[in-house]
Amino acid sequence: KATIALEEGRYLSNSVSQGTINSHTINVPAGTSRLKVMVYWADPEGSTSGAQALVNDLDATMTDGSSVFFPWLLNTTPNAASLNQPASRGIDNLNNVEQIAIDNPSASSYTLTVSGSTIPFGSAQYWVTWEYINDTPVVIFPMGGEGLEPNTNVRIQWDAWNSADNFFIEYSLDDGNTWIPISTVLGSLRILTWTTPNVQTGEARIRISQNGLSGVSTENFSLMRRPENVRLDRVCQDENQLVLVWDPVVDAFNYDIFMLGSEYMDSIGNTTDTSFTITVSDLSEEQWLAVRAN
16 A cells, blocks of 8 residues: 555655644545545654653644544543543644544545644654545455465455445456456455465466455466475585476476575576576585476
């Protein structure tokens, strides 16, 4: 979600000083089930003798021209009954993050107002980011690009706003040209364990449907068997080389070879063969190697 917000440019930055007010327009597209707007500022350190930690107090509200929407906040009265109360809307004077959520907003322009209620020194920079949530399910995993094994259990995961209607889960092995049912699950669920089919393909996708709306994996993912019997064929002492071999995988186009670096399994080569020669600095050191079929 954060990546998509950056890619779509759903953020802005500005600053306010004591008593100043900034206005920002957010255009809400049709079909939005919930609009979420967050205002954040990096607050300087508070005084240990102060009544509260917050130094810069910025206040945010939104309006559609007729109604005013305030941020969500919690009851901070120090007793169990108050602290267990659900969030309500109001003016937040304690936090440097304020979030306003509007359910079923109209497809129109909303005005976000950010005011500098208490800015004791100069000005305060703040950031705004917003999100549109609609009823269309979003496939989280596998979303595309993953490599899964045939005939293994994986967890399909998705996100959705509607919790009332059941989901219908399907998969495709041919880039979405045909779909095969997996299961129908309750609208309250967002995860399903799926046994992948015992086939190999580079054109697999998942589709989640609910109440006439469907979300599909953004890109294809692969079903591919792992190379078996990975082993060292020989060691060349004079040249500090290891020769790694493995059994061929049916339908494999090529193979990626990995070796553990300082922290990660780093890609060190690619081959269409079933062997690969690796040069190391010291044969006496432990090496971790892996092979992946494509």
